Amino acid sequence: GAGVSQSPSNKVTEKGKDVELRCDPISGHTALYWYRQSLGQGLEFLIYFQGNSAPDKSGLPSDRFSAERTGGSVSTLTIQRTQQEDSAVYLCASSLGAVLSLEQYFGPGTRLTVT
């Protein structure tokens, strides 16, 4: 079956521009997560969506970062006024949900480069 997909796979943008990163989770997965992975670092949690509950945004590094999940499926991570320190791989993951399964399935990531 189809796994988690992300687009674009690579994004190069100029400092100060806005970018949108897209995640298509596995069908039927109610939980969706965004992580950031900088070079030489582990995965940094950004935001978590679970069903219709309010998202947990505790990991967003600044108010330039926001995310939406429409219709309980596709999610978009938006970074406004990008900075060079935003350069990283942004990973999306989904899971069946907090009760059914804790295993998170990851997409291939979007590599963001801010010049």
Added chain:
Amino acid sequence: GESVGLHLPTLSVQEGDNSIINCAYSNSASDYFIWYKQESGKGPQFIIDIRSNMDKRQGQRVTVLLNKTVKHLSLQIAATQPGDSAVYFCAEKKNTGFQKLVFGTGTRLLVSP
């Protein structure tokens, strides 16, 4: 593909050897632990998990050991193969009811033929 990290701790082994990757976790209240494997240019892939009420769990060629006394987790890979070369992350879930996973920085495993 590109490396996910140039300065990660690295474990180099010969093909056929057993590998042991270690991880120290931070929170004694964590109740669930996972090992992920990340190949170059790909997202992390689930390997094996263990709950805090267990101290050992075995999968296919992999074994996870949990020592809660010293907050230590290890992943043992038997008969390591070149295809096992990747970065391995441990992750812990804190017992807060939310599935937030906290990931370690990773260990790079290099398997020589």
